[in-house]
Amino acid sequence: MRLMPLFSIKAVLLFVVSFSCFCACPVRANVIQHYDVGVLALRGDDHAKAAWLPTLKWLESQIPNTTFDIHTYDFDQLDDAFRHNQLDFLLTSPGQATKIARQYPLNWLATQKTAYSSNATHSIASVVVVHDDSPYKTLRDIEHASVAAVSEKAFGGFLALRYELDKRGLFSRAFYKNITFTGPPTDKLLLDVLDKKLDVAIVPACTLESMAKEGLLKRHQLRVLDRKHPHDSVCAVTTALYPNWTLTKTERASNEIGKKVTQALLSLPEYSKAAAAAGNIGWTLPASSMRVDKVFQHLDMHPLQESWQQGLFKWLTKNQLITFAIVIFLVLLNVYHFWLEYHFNRSKKDLERTLFDLKEKNTMLEHAQRTMIVGELGSSIAHEINQPLSTIKNYSEGIQRRLDQGMTAEELAPFLGKIHQQVGVASDIVQRLRSLIKRTPSERVICDPAAFISESLELIEFDFQALKIGLKFTVEGTPIQGEFDYIGMQQVMLNVLRNAKEACLANLDWEQRPMVSVELLYGENDIVIRVEDNGVGLEACEKTVKEPFFTTKQDGLGLGLAICRDVIESHHGHLMIQPARPNGCEVTVVIPLKREQA
Template sequence: MPLSFPTCATHLPGYLQRLTPFLGIKAVFLYIVSMCCLCVCPAQAGVLQHYDVGVLALRGDQHADQSWRPTLDWLEETIPNTEFTLHTYDFEELDEAFEHNQLDFLLTSPGQATRIARQYPLNWLATQKTPYSSNLTHSIASVAVVRSDSPYLALRDIEYARVGAVSEKAFGGFLALRYEIEKRNVFGSSFFKRVKFYGPPTDNILLSVIDNDLDVAVLPACTLESMIKEGRIERHKVRVLEGKRPNDSICTVTTPLYPNWTFAKTDRASDSIGKLVTQSLLSMHESAYAAEAAGNVGWTLPASPVKVDHVLHQLDMHPLQRTWQEGFLKWLDRNQVLAFATFVVFMLMNIYHFWLEYRFKRSKDDLKKTLYELKERNEQLEHAQRTMIVSELGSSIAHEINQPLSTIKNYSEGLQRRIAQGMTPDELTPFLGKIQQQVTVASGIIQRLRGLIKQTPTDYVTCDPIFFIKESISLIEYDFQAQKIALNLIVEGEPLQGEFDVIGMQQVMINLLKNAKDACMASLDYEISPTVTIELLYGTHEVVIRVQDNGIGLAASENEVKKPFYTTKEDGLGLGLPICREVVEAHRGHFIIQAARPVGCEVTVVLPIKREQE
């Protein structure tokens, strides 16, 4: 308190009273006024000094205010003429406040304090003491909490769990646990990418676990016990993964303990006020209301941040760590010749790579063009083969068409005679029906011929295999009769239908029958009666068509016969059997050609077929 005027007057020196006869009343008056001015001057020191204190509010602004406002009141009581204003922040807001130099003092967790101290001028004044363990300066840790009925029993089980934490920057709320998991090397980096960060307050994360919205809550030490004490949750509903109590801690934790919260000074505040704040904090007794509100038992000298530095370094999060870009630039500066040589080699390799890509693209385009041309020529050859087959079957077709035409001619002449004899229309009707029947037969022959010649897309129809076999026989049977070659058809098993390319299978059958006829005609053994046998065997899930002759047999090995353009005929193209094989394989079947015993050749076609359930 400033001194009062009467108090100053009572301290006038005695010699002044003895000099009164030598001084006038005016001089005495001036002296007294001067002394009064000097006595009033100390009152100027009573002007309030304002200081801003930033606090990390992990459990929310209200909880931070209730916990730390009494501490600032203590500072105001013990340090005259001071006023401390409390500002609550989350991690990003606290970084922004430092970036704009808005704070005089900082009250935060060890991880945040260590990180900021490596980026900004910061003096640690004191570390709080807590009664939670035998080590009064260490009580920060991470706690992994799950529901009591959770299937997760240890940290190694939570790789795919729904994990929630307050912030990726929170030391006790996440980093300590992350360091513990990375140290064990049980999860990949994808695990930490799946962790969800919800921001303060941390209480909501634990409540989300109880509500089954999360599987695991990562909390700072003693948050669980505080919420139980406050009656917000029941202890039997949750449990701590790998819970332990280091240094006889009264709070169950998952990780080791780290230093407590720190009170620090920025360079905006003077060293003199920093000294007074330190003295005030160290003088706080454990029973003070400020200590009770903050959950501590006073303050002590700053604890070493070495353990925190080690964690941040191992997580590649320490502010003083050199980034890989910085390290790379420094290496380049020290190894310029090697770097230049590496760059040249890299450029040459890239040029070579692009050259290879260009060559590969050209080769790919050439190959596509070649394949397209081969496909086009193959289609042309197939068409030529079909046309050739039809031309060779011309005599047979002419014979078949000639029969219905001759019949139609006979019936027409007969009708003319009967009309001249005066027959009634009713008597003539049966003869007209017979003429119509023969027209239908001739039309069918022509349609089969057009389908064989026409180059149309593959059309699968449902039919019995006996259909296209008999159709093929009808087209070539005349040639067999003309050459006196016996043609037999044997059918075994229960008939069934399937999806077939009828025109394609007709082409296969005609090729096989024509080859069998030519083999019989080329045989020099006159004692054997030339015979071609067609067997149709119905199986459970397949049909087997076998064409066997007793002609001259195979003139080459089976591998040579399979090759395209191989032929033993002077006017042959060598495409008959490859086309047959292609058609059969399009039906997902098998085409087998082999020598028959004792003489001749045998071709087997196996076609898969699905028997419909009745």
């Protein structure tokens, strides 16, 4: 009897524990599992939900105690959701699924089948659409058209077309930079083409046919460029067909639920409401993404492809010894570059200093040569100055006599004017001589070349007359004015005439009179000055004669023709020396002119 209370307590406890276990089992069995499914909404959020919610409801009906929540995204939002591990399943285009699968762990569960072509797992393509009355007939015509697509990441809406254009060698990178990417929905692109707000729209396959079926547009209003129907596709496309949309599982979902989802999808009837809403005829095993990989590789967009910078860094890391040698070489190369630059700058300064010294010395030599010319022309200069002085003397004596005879100032005024005129003549002669000795090389004046030739002849004429050497000056053609270094050209003429005079004096054959002729020829765009004598002729070849310091005179500097050549070359002209027939020498100066005013 004492054991009865203890037995009663044990029985009660056993009942409580058994009841608790009995109650707990159903509670655990009825726990609801929630899964997040990301869907790419190309035609907008509402269209995506209407298309795929029936499929998710089918999964819930086939897998007890589960719910599948749909989340619609554009391309960038879907990438962001993956980076933050917010999804259990992904339903998207083959292009984006392939790229994400190469960056994140994904399990491919199933690929939807469609009745659009004889290849049930392939219906993705790009379609280029224009207005029916558009002038664009083929893809080649759209280079300068206004083109738009949903996104540069859209495989069927852009990348498949870019691959096709690249294979054909059409268009440069500039064409792709001008494409406008509007973002979802794709419907707006076709409506903009319809309203002629846009020339060309790039959309996924069957978008045009679906919108026509839904009554959003009339099929005949729009036209597909380079239209084709691969695998007997009912939808007109521009590119080849690629695998359909695929459902994939992320690491966040277990393999067990992945297996159940795959089984449920594969058992979905072809003509169920879920299949009709999604526009497919059920699901099958995952299709190969090899063709999609090839597109990305061709466009250098594959996630597993290394850029050339990454490849170079990896190679340098692997070959550290070579990398170290390259770094040392580059450092030494830079040091050598700076060393060369330092020496180059120093040499440049030395050359500039040397050039300045040479110019100074050249100026001094020119001055010496001009002074020598003036010295040699002493008799001519004395004659030139003596003429006005003699005239002044005669008029002065005449005025003195007339004053003694009682002539008035008014009667003497004309004679005083004559004296004033002759003073001006003497002053001009002195001024010309001073200019000849102290000429400025850069001084240029607009004049007729006959002017400096005539003045040069006046300076040397008396000397020629005294030595009984004939001097003749002729002019041919229409006079041209040009820009000349006036005193420099005078120096050239005096040098050449002086050489001609000395050649005539050195000629021992006096059967004919020594003669120097000067000829000025006016051409279309140049002048030619020719000085010919009948003297002894050339004693060396032209090249030797024109070299500096070459001379046949005992007291000569050998700088005359060298200076003449420098003056002529400063006018962009050239100097020629050649024998004359039957004897003598001919010097020709050719100077191009900017034709000023005749």
